[in-house]
Amino acid sequence: MTTLMETGSLHYYLAMIWFILWGVLWAVYFILDGFDLGVGTLLPFLARTETEKRAMFNATGPFWDGNEVWLIAAGGVTFAAFPYAYAQMFSGLYMALMLLLFTLIVRGVSFEFRSKVESPAWKKIWDTAHAVCSFLPALLLGVAFANIFQGIPLDETGFSQAGLFGLLNPYGIAGGILFVTIFMMHGALWLCIRTTGELKQRAENVATKLWPGVVILTVLFLAYTAMSTQLFANYMVYPILFVILLLPVAGLVLMRTYLGAGKYWMAWASSCLYIGGTALFGVTGIFPAIIPSNPNPAHSLTIMNSASSALTLEIMLVVAVIFVPLVIGYQSWVYKHFATAMTEDDLHY
């Protein structure tokens, strides 16, 4: 791949900014869709009565759509800021992405469809679809990102095919399991905020039990990462970067502390810190690549060889500076007004 820019040029700094924003977008997506995917995955394990099922759907109902747009935005920014990486990432992970999309489609309509017919069999279909199609995206995202961390076999043209079975290597699967567990934990904490009574008790119980699992999986995954990826290379060159790891560690510790103290909002926020910190750790590890190539790092798709033109990056930056704070503003407003413990009134549909 040809280098599109000189190091130190304005173009280079613009591309750097977009690399950071790119990482932040994926992190925010995992934080936000993470909890509603987690709640969906927990549906068959936590809800016993129809009211509890309705409560679990409505716990994420007002938010999931806005959350999923962060995926569109993360995808869109990859497309716009690093088109070569976008082309490679999405065609290279073809089957995994298609499956991800299909499951997200089924999941999305399940929110709307389930309540429209008064029949237990009908509801059962959509409950099952919802749970399966919440679990699979979490798994597939984990598999996809673990494979990116590990590197994808690119050739000199940049284009290659990592078939679905190629992605399901042990490290990829480990990433999938980690994502599913993290999202379940994150979702359980969200349910502690939104639900009451027995359901909340159960959610709290699950969160408490999942916590040690998340800690152990995190440690194992880090060890596995050190063994089978180059993700620590940047950290070895600049050991100061290890402070990034303090974020997920602090998140984990605080999560448990606040959960024990019954401060659910804070526990959930700590979980956000943990997920955001983990994403940041990964993004820092692959820098300056967006899609590292393995086994031949020379073919990696990087900030320098896959960025858009300076003008495009500049215009998009103006758009982002204007609109992202606005989005954060109105989404925060929505969370503030709608993310409260649900009462009887909230269980209508």
Next chain:
Amino acid sequence: MDVLMLSRLQFAAATMFHFIFVPLTLGLSVLIACMETAYVRTGNEVYKKMAKFWGKLFLVNFALGVVTGITLEFQFGTNWSRYSAYVGDIFGSLLAIEATAAFFLESTFIGVWHFGWDKLSPKAHATTAWLVAGASNLSAIWILIANGFMQNPVGYVLRNGRAELTDFWAVITNKYAWLEFFHVVPASLLLAGFFIVGISAWHLLRKNNTEFFQKSFNLGISVALVFALFTAFEGHIHGNNLSDTQPAKLAAMESHWETQTQAPMYLLVIPGEDGNVLQALPLPGVLSFLAYNDFNAEVKGLNDFPKEDRPPVVLSFLSFRLMVGLGTLFILVAAFGFLVRSKVHNYPLFLKALPFCIPLPYIALWAGWTLTEVGRQPWIVYGLMRTSDAVSPVGGAEVGFTLVLMTLLYALLGAVGIWLMVKLAKKGPEDNTPIQV
């Protein structure tokens, strides 16, 4: 079948299916916002009831529209990666801006609108309806600017082996894109009008909730008439513009083969891919007039385009005629309905026919998009990149598999969604207390 054809089929299936739901979202969101505004201004409960009833149908439709839209953005990467790499600098940024500036707003506030009936004041709730409607249509602008670039690429230079942006202003003021916008959005309002009118007619015939459905009918038929006229008028300007920007598409949709001045329009044509099988009953100069507003103008014929640069003629020709034929029918039906609106109950046959008219605007919009996209072939970006150069280097088996899976999934969800909408539509607004768990 090769990967190219499979990918084209897959993209066509995904867009056509997505486009069942998008136009109703665009049009109905505006009409629902109008109903809520009427409620806020008059305090008349019937308007609130209207917003809730049509809103319920809207939500089912919206859910299918949103989830199928996600596929489209990613398909550019999965199936058209060479295209993405080549024009991502421009095309990708437009999609990213759409997500940031419009789609976030729409998706966030649809949740608020849905769950906020008891939590927000009527005024605040009406505001969220407008936010959803405004954001949906703003989305349409960005998407059509992106499509406009594929139809009439502007504001770029070829550098570093790809198209790089040089003039953002030219891209966002692309005349082609805005002509598309002013055709598609009015057509969507027309479609929403016919949707409301068709369902209202079904209930008026059965004397259900007469006040409610008469009010809905009046709103729907007025909107349908205004926008049927607007869409047709705008379509003519659109056709004029084609003669400058995409002469091959113009020639294909008319199956016009010989370059000539005073080009006639034939009333009877059987088109073929290598020349007309039959052409008779010419109206001299009419094609020249339609293309250039001048009976003597020269119109370039398909024979003057190299064979490999000609779009599929028969499909372009037929989809154009289907669109225009239906467009004319809409004007007649809407005009009649508008004239008799207050005593429409005296025309039971008309009321019976109206529900069957609901699919027609959908077909017209599909035909219009078929003409737009098929007529652009063999180019993915007109004159700049061929569709065959744009496809991803993925395996045919994988594309074939996902095509089958997607078609089955979409067919299933579409059938369920439409079945639900019919069910909800027939039930009427009586039961607008929330469903208890």
